Amino acid sequence: MSMSKRWWPLLILAVAAVVMFLLFGLNPDLVEKDAGVTLTPVEVMVLEAGNRQFMIESQGTVTAQDTTKLVAEVSGRVTEFSRSFQVGHFFHKDEVLLHIDDLDYRVAVEKARAVLAQHDAKLKAELALAKQAEVDIRALGRPGKANELALRIPYVEEAKAQLASAQADLDRAMIKLARTKVKAPYDGYVLSRDVGLGQYLAVGANIGHVFSAHQALVRVPVTEQQLEMIALNDRRHGADSLPQEPASHPCDHLEIQLTTDRVDFSNNRKAQICVVEATKDTENHVLYLQVQLDDPYQIYGDPDQAGTPLRVGTYVIARIPSREYSNIFAIPRNAVYEGDKVLMVDKEDRLRWKTIDSFHADAQNIYLSSGFSAGDRICISPLDVPVEGTQVIVLTPGITATAKEVTDQ
Numbered sequence: 001m002s003m004s005k006r007w008w009p010l011l012i013l014a015v016a017a018v019v020m021f022l023l024f025g026l027n028p029d030l031v032e033k034d035a036g037v038t039l040t041p042v043e044v045m046v047l048e049a050g051n052r053q054f055m056i057e058s059q060g061t062v063t064a065q066d067t068t069k070l071v072a073e074v075s076g077r078v079t080e081f082s083r084s085f086q087v088g089h090f091f092h093k094d095e096v097l098l099h100i101d102d103l104d105y106r107v108a109v110e111k112a113r114a115v116l117a118q119h120d121a122k123l124k125a126e127l128a129l130a131k132q133a134e135v136d137i138r139a140l141g142r143p144g145k146a147n148e149l150a151l152r153i154p155y156v157e158e159a160k161a162q163l164a165s166a167q168a169d170l171d172r173a174m175i176k177l178a179r180t181k182v183k184a185p186y187d188g189y190v191l192s193r194d195v196g197l198g199q200y201l202a203v204g205a206n207i208g209h210v211f212s213a214h215q216a217l218v219r220v221p222v223t224e225q226q227l228e229m230i231a232l233n234d235r236r237h238g239a240d241s242l243p244q245e246p247a248s249h250p251c252d253h254l255e256i257q258l259t260t261d262r263v264d265f266s267n268n269r270k271a272q273i274c275v276v277e278a279t280k281d282t283e284n285h286v287l288y289l290q291v292q293l294d295d296p297y298q299i300y301g302d303p304d305q306a307g308t309p310l311r312v313g314t315y316v317i318a319r320i321p322s323r324e325y326s327n328i329f330a331i332p333r334n335a336v337y338e339g340d341k342v343l344m345v346d347k348e349d350r351l352r353w354k355t356i357d358s359f360h361a362d363a364q365n366i367y368l369s370s371g372f373s374a375g376d377r378i379c380i381s382p383l384d385v386p387v388e389g390t391q392v393i394v395l396t397p398g399i400t401a402t403a404k405e406v407t408d409q
Contacts (some may be wrong), residue, residue, distance in 0.1 A: 041393040042381040044345050047329045049374050052367065054322040054360050056226050058289075060218040062296060062314045064211030066186065072201040073179040076100040081197060087190050090213065090299070095184045098195070098207060102180035109177050112170035119166045123159035130156050188212045189297075189312075211312065216296035218258065218271065220318045221286040229322040229360070230254070230289075232273065257319040258293060258310060265319065269293060269310055273320070291318065328359065329368045335380045336366055343379035343386055351379060351390045 080099035084091035091097060130152040137146045148154060191209040195201065222230070232254060259268040271293040280287055295301055297309045310316060335342055336356070344352040359369040377394070379386075 039391055039393045040383070041395050042345070042379050042383070043395050044377040045331065045335070045380050047331070047372055047374060047376045047378065049327045049329060051324060051326045052328045052330070053324045054229065054362070054367070056222065056229060056320045056322055057362070058220045058222055058226075058318045058320065060220045060291070060316060060318060062216050062218055062293065062310050062312050062316060064191075064312050065215040065217045065292070066188075066212035067191070068185055068210050068212075070097070070182060070207040070210060072100065072182075072203060072205045072207060074100060074105065074176050075200075075202050076102070076104070076180060077200050078195055078197055081193075085190060085193055085208070087193060089190050091184045091188060091190065091210070093184055093186050096181045097184055098182040100180040100182070100201060102177055105173065105177040105180055108173040109170065112166065112173040116163070116166040116170050119159065119163040123156070123163050126152060126156045126159040182207060184210065186212045187214060187299075213297055213299060214295065216293040216310065216312060217274075218291040218293060218316060218318065219277075220289045220291055220320070221281070221284065222289060222320075223286055226320075227276065227287055230273075230320055231323040232276065254320075256291060256321070258291070258316045259319075260308070260310070260314060260316055262317050267308060268319075269296075269308075271318075289320075322360075325359075325369065327369065329372050330365045331356075331368065331378055332365055332380060333361075333363075334382065335378055337386070343383070345377040345379050345392065345394060349392055349394055351386055351388060351392060353386075353388055 077100065078098060079101050082091070082095060082097045083089075084095060085097040133150060133152050134146075137150060188210050191211055193208040194206050195208070201207070254273045256271055256273060257265060257268040258271050259265050261267065271291045274290045274292045277288040277290060293310060297311065331342065337343070340355055340358070342354055342356055344354050346352050354371075356366070356368055357371060358366050360367040379392070
C-alpha cells in the first residue's frame with residue numbers, strides 16, 4: 001500500500017472535526033437546545049373531601065323461602081289429579097292436588113260411627129239403671145251410705161270410657177279419610193310431580209315438591225369489610241332478643257335493590273335483609289346475608305308496579321346501601337397504577353409516587369378515607385413510563401397543550 005492511501009482516513013477525520021467546530025461555533029443556539037428539558041403536559045384532579053354513601057354490589061340466586069316435600073299419609077291408589085298439579089303450575093292454599101281412593105276409609109268411618117252409636121246407647125242404659133238403683137235404695141230406707149257397686153257407678157264409668165274410645169276411633173277414621181285428599185299447604189308452584197294416575201301409594205311415598213309464592217330468599221355473599229359498612233340493626237345473627245321475648249319482626253328491614261341487569265338498575269325490585277348467617281364460608285371466607293323478597297312472582301300486588309317477576313333460580317345483582325361516611329376522596333380507576341399507587345403532582349409540578357389504601361371501590365372510582373388532604377393534586381393523564389421527580393406542565397381544565405421545551409437556567 002502506498003503512503004497516500006494510508007493517510008486518507010486521517011485526512012477525512014480531520015476535515016469532519018473542522019466542519020463540526022465551524023457549525024457549533026457559528027450556531028451556539030443548537031448547543032443550548034440540546035441542553036433543554038422537554039416537559040409533558042398532564043391533567044390533574046384536585047382532591048375534595050365529601051360525604052358519601054356507597055352501594056355495595058353482590059350477587060346471588062333467587063331460591064324459594066318455603067319448599068315442601070309432599071308425601072302420602074295414607075295408602076291407596078291415585079284416582080285423580082288437580083289440573084294445577086303439573087310442573088310449573090300455580091295452585092292456591094288448601095286446593096286439593098291429588099285424590100287417593102277413599103272407599104276403604106269411608107267404610108271405616110261408617111263402622112266407627114256405628115260402634116260409637118252402640119256405646120252411646122249402652123251409656124244411656126247404664127245411666128238409667130244407675131238412677132233406678134238409687135231410687136230403689138232410697139225406697140228400702142236402708143240406713144248409711146250405699147256402696148258404688150250397688151249404685152252401678154263402675155258400670156257407668158266403663159260405658160263412658162268405651163264411648164270415649166269409640167269417639168277417638170271415629171276421629172282417627174275421619175282424619176285418615178281426609179288425608180286421602182292431598183291439599184296445598186300455601187299458595188305456590190309445583191316443582192315436581194313424582195306419581196302417576198292409578199299408581200298405588202304406600203304410607204310415606206313421595207308425591208312431589210312444591211314451593212311458596214309468597215316469599216323468596218336470596219343468599220348474598222359479603223366480606224367482613226363490606227359487612228361493617230352496612231347499616232344493619234341486628235349484628236348478633238338474629239339473637240338480639242331473649243328466647244322468652246321473640247322478635248316481633250323477622251327481618252332487619254334494611255331495604256336493598258335486586259335486579260337482573262348490571263347496567264340498568266331502573267327496573268329493580270325492593271327486598272329486605274333478614275339476617276346475617278352465623279357461619280362463615282370456609283372456602284371463600286365470606287359471610288352470607290339472607291335477603292327476603294316478598295311476592296317474587298308479583299301475583300298479589302299491582303300488576304303495573306315497577307320491576308319484573310324474579311323467578312326461583314334467577315341470578316340477580318344486589319345493591320346494598322352503606323352507612324354514610326364523611327371526608328371521603330374519590331379518584332378514577334384509570335389514575336391508579338399497579339393496583340395501589342397514584343402519581344401526585346407536588347407544588348413544583350413534579351411527579352411523586354404515593355401508595356394508597358383503598359377504602360371502597362366501584363366500577364368507576366377508588367375511594368380513600370386517609371392519607372390525603374383536600375387540595376392534593378393527582379395526575380389523571382395516562383403515562384407510559386412515569387418517573388419519580390419528572391417535571392410536568394399542569395393543564396387547565398378545558399385547555400389542551402403540546403409538549404414544550406424549556407431550557408434549564
